[in-house]
Amino acid sequence: MAEVVFDQASRIYTPGAKPAVDSLDLTVADGDLVVLVGPSGSGKSTALRMLAGLEPIDAGSVRIDGRDVVDVPSKDRDIAMVFQNYALYPSKTVAENMAFPLKMRGMGKEERAQRVRQAAEMLGLTDFLDRKPKALSGGQRQRVAMGRAIVREPQVFLMDEPLSNLDAKMRVQTRAQIAEMQNRLAVSTVYVTHDQVEAMTMGDKVAVLADGKLQQYATPPELYDRPINSFVAGFIGSPAMNLLDLPRSSSGVTLGGIEIPLPREVSDAAGSRDRLTVGIRPEDWVLESTGSDAGSVVKAVVDVVEELGSESYLYAHLAEDTSTSIVVRGPGRVQVRFGDPIAVRPNPDALHVFDAETGQRLP
Amino acid sequence: MAVTTSTPPDTQGPAAPPEPRRQKRSAANVWLGVIAWVVGIAFFFPVFWMVLTSFKQETDAYTTTPKIIFEPTLEQYEGVFSAGVGPYLANSLIATVFSTLLVLLLGIPAAFAVSLRPVKKTQDVLFFFISTKMLPVVAVIVPIYVVVNQIGMLDNIWTLVVLYTGMNLPIAVWMMRSFFLEVPGELLEQASIDGAPLWRTLREIVLPIISPGIFATALICVIFAWNEFFFAVNLTAANAGTMPVFLVGFITSEGLYWAQLSAAATLAALPVILAGWVAQNKLVQGLSFGAVK
Numbered sequence: 001m002a003e004v005v006f007d008q009a010s011r012i013y014t015p016g017a018k019p020a021v022d023s024l025d026l027t028v029a030d031g032d033l034v035v036l037v038g039p040s041g042s043g044k045s046t047a048l049r050m051l052a053g054l055e056p057i058d059a060g061s062v063r064i065d066g067r068d069v070v071d072v073p074s075k076d077r078d079i080a081m082v083f084q085n086y087a088l089y090p091s092k093t094v095a096e097n098m099a100f101p102l103k104m105r106g107m108g109k110e111e112r113a114q115r116v117r118q119a120a121e122m123l124g125l126t127d128f129l130d131r132k133p134k135a136l137s138g139g140q141r142q143r144v145a146m147g148r149a150i151v152r153e154p155q156v157f158l159m160d161e162p163l164s165n166l167d168a169k170m171r172v173q174t175r176a177q178i179a180e181m182q183n184r185l186a187v188s189t190v191y192v193t194h195d196q197v198e199a200m201t202m203g204d205k206v207a208v209l210a211d212g213k214l215q216q217y218a219t220p221p222e223l224y225d226r227p228i229n230s231f232v233a234g235f236i237g238s239p240a241m242n243l244l245d246l247p248r249s250s251s252g253v254t255l256g257g258i259e260i261p262l263p264r265e266v267s268d269a270a271g272s273r274d275r276l277t278v279g280i281r282p283e284d285w286v287l288e289s290t291g292s293d294a295g296s297v298v299k300a301v302v303d304v305v306e307e308l309g310s311e312s313y314l315y316a317h318l319a320e321d322t323s324t325s326i327v328v329r330g331p332g333r334v335q336v337r338f339g340d341p342i343a344v345r346p347n348p349d350a351l352h353v354f355d356a357e358t359g360q361r362l363p
Numbered sequence: 364m365a366v367t368t369s370t371p372p373d374t375q376g377p378a379a380p381p382e383p384r385r386q387k388r389s390a391a392n393v394w395l396g397v398i399a400w401v402v403g404i405a406f407f408f409p410v411f412w413m414v415l416t417s418f419k420q421e422t423d424a425y426t427t428t429p430k431i432i433f434e435p436t437l438e439q440y441e442g443v444f445s446a447g448v449g450p451y452l453a454n455s456l457i458a459t460v461f462s463t464l465l466v467l468l469l470g471i472p473a474a475f476a477v478s479l480r481p482v483k484k485t486q487d488v489l490f491f492f493i494s495t496k497m498l499p500v501v502a503v504i505v506p507i508y509v510v511v512n513q514i515g516m517l518d519n520i521w522t523l524v525v526l527y528t529g530m531n532l533p534i535a536v537w538m539m540r541s542f543f544l545e546v547p548g549e550l551l552e553q554a555s556i557d558g559a560p561l562w563r564t565l566r567e568i569v570l571p572i573i574s575p576g577i578f579a580t581a582l583i584c585v586i587f588a589w590n591e592f593f594f595a596v597n598l599t600a601a602n603a604g605t606m607p608v609f610l611v612g613f614i615t616s617e618g619l620y621w622a623q624l625s626a627a628a629t630l631a632a633l634p635v636i637l638a639g640w641v642a643q644n645k646l647v648q649g650l651s652f653g654a655v656k
Contacts, residue, residue, distance in 0.1 A: 083552070
């Protein structure tokens with residue numbers, strides 16, 4: 001059990017170039033599962049590999065349980081890692097794979113066997129202990145990789161996109177298993193993924209990275225409700241938040257011919273800026289009847305309807321400004337089709353407002 | 364040595380009516396099959412002729428209308444053995460086995476280093492290795508002869524062991540490098556997190572994965588060393604002569620003894636052919652390593 005701290009940790013591949021991980025500050029509380037999420041090239045995997053000791057830490061430090069590990073080799077960091085492709089040793093059986101890290105630490109045969117048996121029971125692998133990885137399904141391989149991490153009883157679990165090689169159904173199932181197991185073992189875990197659904201569902205806290213920089217580090221609801229900048233706003237949530245670049249009006253902003261009033265503190269924070277980026281989540285549009293007053297609703301024309309059963313998403317462009325597209329969540333059974341006009345109104349209490357230049361949240 | 368395989372066109376399909384496209388493809392397959400057989404036979408025929416001749420009397424071997432039907436005899440083989448093939452065979456065996464072992468001993472760590480632990484100048488090192496194969500052996504035989512003579516190692520089988528090791532090492536490193544490159548990097552990272560020391564990672568994790576490739580490399584070294592003639596003929600005489608040198612002994616000033624030469628040649632080729640035949644599957648597996656995952 002341990003706290004993991006990234007303290008201004010940087011990774012610079014080529015001197016002078018932009019760092020792959022830029023002065024990362026992050027604290028993983030003891031027993032928490034923290035998800036690093038971001039698009040490819042955001043530095044999330046590099047950050048994890050720095051913690052694992054697979055990448056050098058060029059500046060700053062990384063501490064596990066208070067101990068600076070910058071110069072500590074991987075094997076002495078008391079960590080276990082699960083790789084995206086599981087990295088099972090192909091010439092060893094499941095039992096041998098799981099026992100290998102224990103063997104390397106000089107643990108006796110009896111104790112090794114017992115720990116492997118325990119982990120295998122927990123993961124439902126008891127019947128496969130004598131098989132080679134080649135003879136296992138993707139899900140089973142994933143569980144063996146988990147098992148190999150568990151038997152070590154490390155201070156920290158590191159997981160690098162452990163679910164991306166599984167099919168959709170298996171992924172959802174395993175996601176829950178990992179979260180459950182992590183809760184039970186209460187081992188601090190750093191989990192890397194590019195999938196924001198995984199991040200939101202699994203993380204005690206989520207760190208959003210982009211371009212090597214930490215954008216926001218918060219709990220999933222916080223991240224969803226108060227994204228700190230327009231990048232996080234657009235990255236978290238599916239379908240993505242509508243981010244519209246809108247001109248100011250006297251009391252708010254203008255969208256599709258109607259005026260959207262902004263709360264007082266937002267207006268104050270916006271100061272004299274004449275344009276603002278306004279974020280509206282798909283569920284924060286209210287569908288109105290198309291016969292409503294022109295001054296109170298935004299008119300749009302539907303391009304695509306995605307019906308998901310319990311809800312639907314309407315992809316539309318504004319009638320007034322065809323270059324602006326919006327996504328609107330509608331009810332499960334929606335009567336509109338391609339080319340139909342709709343009328344929507346944003347929920348004024350659920351607006352996210354960002355500086356159009358810097359992308360920072362206002363206020 | 365040529366290995367021909369022909370896949371019979373797949374005619375055992377389901378009972379659906381044959382589509383014209385499939386017919387076209389199977390016609391092409393038949394043609395490809397015919398070509399494969401012709402090429403295969405063209406390669407194999409000299410070998411066949413050699414083996415056939417080795418069982419003939421000298422007189423039968425010389426007839427202008429070649430005799431296919433004749434009374435086979437082992438006389439030529441007896442002749443070869445009584446001419447003292449034994450020491451030559453032993454020399455070839457020593458040169459081949461020890462040079463191949465040395466190549467593997469030096470080449471595996473080298474290939475590991477240049478593929479999985481590259482440094483800035485690795486490319487240059489690799490080029491240096493292969494550049495040694497660009498110089499024709501004839502161009503260096505005089506200096507080599509002088510050096511070997513100076514250190515008193517002429518007509519010594521260990522001289523050939525050293526030279527064959529040097530000759531095969533670059534090829535082996537290059538071949539094995541491509542196999543090492545197929546090993547996923549995560550496996551090595553996992554091993555380092557698990558705390559496996561380098562030699563253990565190499566022996567327990569990497570080598571089992573690339574063993575078909577190592578095997579193919581070793582076989583190629585064996586073949587090259589076994590067949591090597593130029594060094595052997597220039598640097599050895601009575602003591603350290605190898606099989607190829609022994610063969611040349613049958614080309615005498617009184618003329619060619621075709622049948623006996625054939626018998627000797629068959630004996631010389633036999634170990635390599637046998638090794639290749641036994642190792643066929645592993646060889647194909649090794650040479651196509653990574654192509655089929």
